[in-house]
Amino acid sequence: MRIEKEVIYIFLATLFLMVAIPWSVGQLSKDIFFEWPFFFEVAIGGLLAGVMYSLVALGFVLIFKASGVFNFAQGAMVLFSALTLVGLNERGLPMWLAIIVTLAVMLLLAIVIERVVLRSLVNQEHIILFMATIGITYFLDGFGQTLWGSEVKILDLGIPNSPGLYFDGRILINDFDLVAALIAGILVISLALFFQYTRIGRALRAVADDHQAALSVGIPLKHIWVIVWAVAGIVALVAGIMWGSKLGVQFSLALIALKALPVLILGGFTSVPGAIVGGLIIGAGEKLAEVFVAPLIGGGIEDWFAYMLALAFLVFRPQGLFGEKIIERV
Amino acid sequence: MSIKRIKTGIIAAMVIGGSLTGSSVILAADNQFIGSLVYRTGPYAPGGIPWADGFADYIELLNAKDGGINGVKLELEECDTAYNTDKGVECYERLKNKGSTGMPAVMPLSTGITYALLDRVVADKIPLITSGYGRADGADGRVFPYVFVPPATYWGGADIAIHYIAGEEGGYGNLKGKKIALVYHDSAYGKEPIKTLQALASQHGFEFSEFPVPHPGLEQKATWLKIGRQLRPDYVLMWGWGVMNATAIKEAAAVGFPREKFIGVWWSGNDADMVPAGDAAMGYKSLQFNGVGSDFGVHQQIKSELYAKGKGSAKSADNTGEVAYNRGIQSAFILTEALRTAMAEFGNKPMTGEQVAWAMDRLDITEARLKEVGADGLFDPIKLNCADHQGKGRAKVTQWDGKQWQPISDWIEPNSTMLRAMYEESAAQYAKEKGITPRDCK
Structure with missing residues (x-):
């Protein structure tokens, strides 16, 4: 992949601001505590949280790439897959088998969505497909809870949640976040390779550009949609496992989609690397802002700051950092 | 299929559906209707489910054990708010006129819904009981005649x-x-x-x-x-x-x-x-603000009268000691004790909201009464009056x-002199904004 010069400049400018603003605020205000080890602790914590956001954002990117549709149901899919996994595990299935069965359920779900919802909407306006995914969201939220109940369920993978101290105890990093980042990293690299180097990956990109044109050159649209929804289901399951073992499997998992939106705006809706870089910038940016800037204005800014940061990027890159530039002749 | 046949089908479905829905809400005129705003779904369901189970189980226990209150059977209907204020108001409107006397009190189980109902309950003369949530200054009964905040405020x-x-x-x-x-x-x-x-x-x-x-x-x-x-x-x-x-x-x-x-x-x-x-x-x-665990008389009764006969609301009898479940029992207990107090004055029949508000102004749950129902140590006694709609406001640390x-302290009483002054100041501000003349409680 060729990275444009403009992207590199924006990236470097962001990096500079992320260091310069906290440092300057720390020098100017007595209320702000600034020390380099603490700065790195916050930045690393933010980067690791950002990887967790990327995990959710990836699901959105996959479906957007393949169908040009913003899948409103991605958060609900995270919840549904995690609920299914824990529900099966609670009913006596060993974890490995429960994961396999859940993968099968997500594949089945992809087939049903393609048959019942998407097939009749081929070549329709994207907004129609988007509305359909809103319907899928409400269905999955309700169906998941009816099937498995609304109580909090435990998902314990045995990943430690202890504070790990590094660099002579001056920087604290949570072990769980490190493991989660590693898993997300593996998933992202696999998906990037899948899209870049396989026939299905190329077909997916063709479908994303134009449904009708892809059909005319013999790309089986139905199969592609099933595959992409199934892959998005797998990504949802991984996100559900990681977030579920962090927070417990409960309805609130569906709300993590909110954390992925600024990542998508920043990284671009069509780029897998964009989702990961976007996640890292949003994660580190919002944490640094919350710790070094928020105390001056009353605190609690990290949620809206993430959106503001993403919108600031849009001023320079309307298509997102790694998004495709769309040129249409009038 | 012709359009006419589709139309006939739709009308038939509506008639059948309507008759089924209708039959489920027909309430006996001599029963006491109780509407319960719960959230068994949505992001906060894990906390809402045990509360709803505790509330329903205590009502059902009274029906099973005593045939209701003084022979007046209790009929409970839940409405799921999903902890959403719009849905909460909709549930309140749907339930408020049900039964022969309407809803005798509303317990919205959400501070947001509480705020949305503040004006409506005054107009409808339905007491709003918010146990451990809602407006703290609701403790001033002179400004808030229809708001009750026992047993504690934030x-x-x-x-x-x-x-x-x-x-x-x-x-x-x-x-x-x-x-x-x-x-x-x-x-x-x-x-x-x-x-x-x-x-x-x-x-x-x-x-x-x-x-x-x-x-x-x-x-x-x-x-x-x-x-x-x-x-x-x-x-x-x-x-x-x-x-x-x-x-x-x-x-x-x-x-x-x-x-x-x-x-x-x-x-x-x-x-x-x-x-x-x-x-x-x-x-x-x-x-x-309530005891923890299920080693209380009331739990034993719930287990033997309901769960042993497969009639309990919770998944299993093991869930009956959760704190949220105990809070559900407590809310049901406060409401049914108010109904009992109202019936002592107005006769053994279904009570209106206004009658229950009258009773809440005089609610006196003593240690002896708690012993009688098997809830001593589970709840703190509550005594309200026209001006004081909170009571002692005590809580334990666990x-x-x-x-x-595990409880690690006894009941701790807050500084009521300081708090009362704060409640009155805040309530007076509210009264000024809304143009309310506080009632005379002397």
Whole structure:
């Protein structure tokens, strides 16, 4: 992949601001505590949280790439897959088998969505497909809870949640976040390779550009949609496992989609690397802002700051950092 | 299929559907209707389900054991709000006129819904009972004749937490120079204790810091880095809700903040919040305005009368000791005791909201009465009057031992002189804004 010069400049400018603003605020205000080890602790914590956001954002990117549709149901899919996994595990299935069965359920779900919802909407306006995914969201939220109940369920993978101290105890990093980042990293690299180097990956990109044109050159649209929804289901399951073992499997998992939106705006809706870089910038940016800037204005800014940061990027890159530039002749 | 046939089909379906729905809501005229706003679905369902089960089980227990209250059978209908204010108002409107006398009281189980109903309940003459949530100044019955806040308020809770900390530190005198932080859900609910804590901070000389957490609170890393690595307070208090609670406890563990110095209000002390936090929750403390566990007479009755016969609401009898479940019993108990008091005055028949409001003004749940129903130690006695709609406002401190809550203090009474002045000041402000003339309670 060729990275444009403009992207590199924006990236470097962001990096500079992320260091310069906290440092300057720390020098100017007595209320702000600034020390380099603490700065790195916050930045690393933010980067690791950002990887967790990327995990959710990836699901959105996959479906957007393949169908040009913003899948409103991605958060609900995270919840549904995690609920299914824990529900099966609670009913006596060993974890490995429960994961396999859940993968099968997500594949089945992809087939049903393609048959019942998407097939009749081929070549329709994207907004129609988007509305359909809103319907899928409400269905999955309700169906998941009816099937498995609304109580909090435990998902314990045995990943430690202890504070790990590094660099002579001056920087604290949570072990769980490190493991989660590693898993997300593996998933992202696999998906990037899948899209870049396989026939299905190329077909997916063709479908994303134009449904009708892809059909005319013999790309089986139905199969592609099933595959992409199934892959998005797998990504949802991984996100559900990681977030579920962090927070417990409960309805609130569906709300993590909110954390992925600024990542998508920043990284671009069509780029897998964009989702990961976007996640890292949003994660580190919002944490640094919350710790070094928020105390001056009353605190609690990290949620809206993430959106503001993403919108600031849009001023320079309307298509997102790694998004495709769309040129249409009038 | 012709359009005519489709139309006929739709009409037939509507008629059948209508008759089925209709039949399920036909209520006997001599039964007491009770409408219950619950949330068994949505992001806060884990805390709502046990409450709804406790409430339903206590009502059903009275029906099974005594045939209702004084021979008047109780008919319960739930409406699911999903903890959503719009749905809550819709549920209230749907239920308020049901039964022969309408809903005798509303317990919205949400501060947001409480605020939305404040004017409506006055117009409809239906008492609004908010146990441990809602407007703290509802304790002033002169301005809020239809609002009742027993057994405790958030302001009282804040005072109790500081009282407990003072005890741990060897007296109020030792609070000087200590750092106490508040982590709160950034909403009207979460901000409730701030005024009280600021007043207490200036009174006792401790340093008070606030840390808002935006809804829903899935990510709190930055907040906890500030608390655990930067401020390093002596104690942290929490006014959290739903997934925010477990996340906060896990993040506290992640930065190594001692859980023994971390105290949540009662809504940050549900069993459902501790379970996902796992080992990280060990040692964490929470205020509770009710007892914990199921070793009480009322639980034994519920188990033998309902669960042994397969009639309980909860999944199993094992769930009947959860704190949220016990709070559900408590809410049902307060309501049914008010119905009993009203019936003693107005006769053994279904009661109206106005009659129950009259009874709430005179509610007197004594230690002896608690013993009689098997709830001594589970609830604190409550005595209300025309001006005082709260009662003593006491709560206990409990600690999570990894499996369940253990009480670690006796009932702690808040500083009622200071709080009463604050309630009256805030209620007077409300009365001024709304043009309410406070009623005379002398």
